[in-house]
Amino acid sequence: MAVKKVERWWPAIAHGMCYALPFLLITRSVWALLIVGGTHAVLDHYQAAKYVVWAQASSAPGRSGRHGARPLTTRAPRPPCRALGRARC
Incomplete structure (x- = not known):
């Protein structure tokens, strides 16, 4: 069937x-089932x-075209002790 x-x-x-059959558990609306x-x-x-996946990937924040992703933040990474919530290392 897939091909x-x-x-x-x-x-x-x-x-x-x-695909629409499980939605019978949620709704009995014929219009909703027809739309789904x-x-x-x-x-x-x-x-x-x-095409939807391609559009999402090409418009994702932090993407620079086909060359890969830029970092989402410019902050330096925190030391491991700070990542655990400790005040001092």
């Missing part, structure tokens, strides 16, 4: 319905998750 859901709609819809299952089927069919 076929990106090629044809029927496996994607069947997978979306199976329908959006899951569409996102799986078009493999949109990889």
Whole structure:
């Protein structure tokens, strides 16, 4: 099913319905279940998750393009005794 859901709609819809079944424990709203299952089927069919992950990774704070991450802080690291909350080392 994993390969076929990106090629044809029927496996994607069947997978979306199976994905929505556990949400019956939370809600009985048909509209909510259709939204959960329908959006899951569409996102799986078009493999949109990889584009979302790519967008999040490229816009993450502290990132400098493809060359790696910059440190999130410019502070010097604390000595181990200070990291444990002691006043003096």
